[in-house]
Amino acid sequence: MADEAPEYEYDLWLYIAGQTPKSLLAVANLRRICDQYLHNRYRVHVIDLHHEPERAISDNILAIPTLVRKLPPPIRKIVGDLSNTERVLVGLDLTPRRHTGS
Amino acid sequence: MEFPAAITNLPKAPTGIRGLDDITGGGLPRGRTTLICGGAGCGKTLLAFETLVRGAALYGEPGLFVSFEESPADLRMNVANLAIDVANLEQRGLLLLEQISLEQGEIAEVGEYDLEGLFIRLGLLIDRIGAQRIVLDTIETLFSAFGNQSILRGELQRLFRWLRQRGLTAIITAERSGQGLSRFGIEEFVADCVILLDYRITEHVLTRYARIVKYRGSSHGVNEYPFTIGPHGITMLPITSFTLRYPVSAERISSGFPDLDHLLDGGGYYRGSTILVSGPTGSGKTSLGASFVAAACARGEPAIFFAFEESADQIVRNLRSIGIDLQQWRDRGLLQIISSRPSLAGLETHLITLLEAVEQSGARAVVIDPITGFHTISRPVDITTMLFRLFDGLKSLGVTTLATSLTNAGADPAQSEVNISSLVDTWIVLRNHETNGERNRSLLVLKSRGMRHSNQVRELVMDAHGLRLVEIYAAGETVLIGAARIAEQERLRHEQELHEREAIQRQRRYALQQRLLALQIEALQAELAALDDEMNAAADLSEARARAQIQSRLATSRYRDSTQEGSDGR
Numbered sequence: 001m002a003d004e005a006p007e008y009e010y011d012l013w014l015y016i017a018g019q020t021p022k023s024l025l026a027v028a029n030l031r032r033i034c035d036q037y038l039h040n041r042y043r044v045h046v047i048d049l050h051h052e053p054e055r056a057i058s059d060n061i062l063a064i065p066t067l068v069r070k071l072p073p074p075i076r077k078i079v080g081d082l083s084n085t086e087r088v089l090v091g092l093d094l095t096p097r098r099h100t101g102s
Numbered sequence: 103m104e105f106p107a108a109i110t111n112l113p114k115a116p117t118g119i120r121g122l123d124d125i126t127g128g129g130l131p132r133g134r135t136t137l138i139c140g141g142a143g144c145g146k147t148l149l150a151f152e153t154l155v156r157g158a159a160l161y162g163e164p165g166l167f168v169s170f171e172e173s174p175a176d177l178r179m180n181v182a183n184l185a186i187d188v189a190n191l192e193q194r195g196l197l198l199l200e201q202i203s204l205e206q207g208e209i210a211e212v213g214e215y216d217l218e219g220l221f222i223r224l225g226l227l228i229d230r231i232g233a234q235r236i237v238l239d240t241i242e243t244l245f246s247a248f249g250n251q252s253i254l255r256g257e258l259q260r261l262f263r264w265l266r267q268r269g270l271t272a273i274i275t276a277e278r279s280g281q282g283l284s285r286f287g288i289e290e291f292v293a294d295c296v297i298l299l300d301y302r303i304t305e306h307v308l309t310r311y312a313r314i315v316k317y318r319g320s321s322h323g324v325n326e327y328p329f330t331i332g333p334h335g336i337t338m339l340p341i342t343s344f345t346l347r348y349p350v351s352a353e354r355i356s357s358g359f360p361d362l363d364h365l366l367d368g369g370g371y372y373r374g375s376t377i378l379v380s381g382p383t384g385s386g387k388t389s390l391g392a393s394f395v396a397a398a399c400a401r402g403e404p405a406i407f408f409a410f411e412e413s414a415d416q417i418v419r420n421l422r423s424i425g426i427d428l429q430q431w432r433d434r435g436l437l438q439i440i441s442s443r444p445s446l447a448g449l450e451t452h453l454i455t456l457l458e459a460v461e462q463s464g465a466r467a468v469v470i471d472p473i474t475g476f477h478t479i480s481r482p483v484d485i486t487t488m489l490f491r492l493f494d495g496l497k498s499l500g501v502t503t504l505a506t507s508l509t510n511a512g513a514d515p516a517q518s519e520v521n522i523s524s525l526v527d528t529w530i531v532l533r534n535h536e537t538n539g540e541r542n543r544s545l546l547v548l549k550s551r552g553m554r555h556s557n558q559v560r561e562l563v564m565d566a567h568g569l570r571l572v573e574i575y576a577a578g579e580t581v582l583i584g585a586a587r588i589a590e591q592e593r594l595r596h597e598q599e600l601h602e603r604e605a606i607q608r609q610r611r612y613a614l615q616q617r618l619l620a621l622q623i624e625a626l627q628a629e630l631a632a633l634d635d636e637m638n639a640a641a642d643l644s645e646a647r648a649r650a651q652i653q654s655r656l657a658t659s660r661y662r663d664s665t666q667e668g669s670d671g672r
Contacts, residue, residue, distance in 0.1 A: 017218040017222065022213075022215065022216070025213075049222050054226065057227075060203065062204075062217055062223070062244075062247070063219055064216055064217070076210075080213035081214045081215065083212065083214070087212045088212050
């Protein structure tokens, strides 16, 4: 990885709608994965569409929960409660094997 | 309308699409969801969009169009010729076009999710214009962005429930797949109304069809209804949308041909009636049609001549040769000659084009020359159906229609046109007669409803002065026409003279006889008078004789008395 990485290498946005079990599960799963694999290289925004409904349109969100990786490019999207860590890492292009191997 | 006026108090949202509201008994179920399914290119999007746009323009119901495929700019372009100002509706907040773009294949799915984001977005958009109607186009595109079938199934059902709870008149379009009507096989069960669109190509001509598969709580037309997508959007002419309730007119209008008017009880055709002129090639069908429209134009009525065999200029030129000037009426904008090939379009398109042209021009007289041209593109049964609807449609517009029909030389016209004869009010049959090295034409009014028409076959004579009808002569089994007719006329004239001469002689003989008898009567009367005289004279004589005897007897006795007194005195 580059030495001169920005403060937040990973800019992650999680869209939820209210305090539903799926949403809460997704938030918890994301925090766990980030702590475990990204240490301090990430920032997470949690957007509750019940509070900011217009963002569903402006950010083009259909499924809930949706995780969007805005940085690093390209943008990647994962929908679901993120309950399978390995598949989240694949989706974020963050496979543990590659990470440990580099 | 013939459709039962719906069992129901089920409220309906009219689509504003001609014909569709007839077969649905008033429109789509209000506050419910309608599924429109069909393959690619069936007109799903247009049908949905038109319902939305017309609902906004005609009924003031704000509409939201959510497209998962086309951009608003594309949509606007697709309907640019609907004669409805879409931009104006958008400005007035009556129409909202929204595209929801889907990134296909980029989304990973991990664990459970739902489509709450979609519901939130729809809710926002609906509230933005207070939408009463909504279109989702197409449902497959939306769901193809996601992979978990069981989640999608559940969310689809939730979507139908949600739309219904919000009281929206919704249209969801669905791509028809394989055997079933829709991808998940539940859409058609959840929806309150299902309309299936289809098209078929026969003889290289495309015909579109719509069928209402289901309409919960309402009666509806059950047939496959052909429709067209034309410059004015979707037009459907349900076969049964016209009833037999036309305004009936007792007004008579000239056929443009005084001799023919004379045969038709002296008055011509009834206004609003349907006239069929059938005959073989060159028997004068087009001429009869042209003189009819020319007469209409001369009365100041707009008219249309639909020509399926000749170009407009050709018709104008040909009719000038028999003294009918159509160009003057074209120049004054009263006459349209619309020329096209039957094979250019499907029957349905022809039907709608014809009716639209008539409606737009306000034509009062229409000629279709000939209706038999359609035989090249369609099956007879379809043509009969189409003509049924065409004549019905024209009749309900109060238009007087003259259609020509080409018959085969040998065929009996009463047989070959039997399938449409019931549609026709006046039927004129033209025939060619080829005898003695010349060909002549004849005309017969085979039937004419509601008038005492002539049953005589007349010879139709066409020359530079126009059309004329001449009495025809029949010698036994042979009809005499042309030169033979003239010869026969001469012969008959001689015969007539002979008859007249004989009559005069008879008259003379009678007068002579009469005089003779009168003389005889006179003689007998004189004889009788003489006898009477004689009789009287004889009676007088015998009376005088008797009186004389009495006198003489008295005289004798008086003498005797006087002689006796004298002798006694001495």
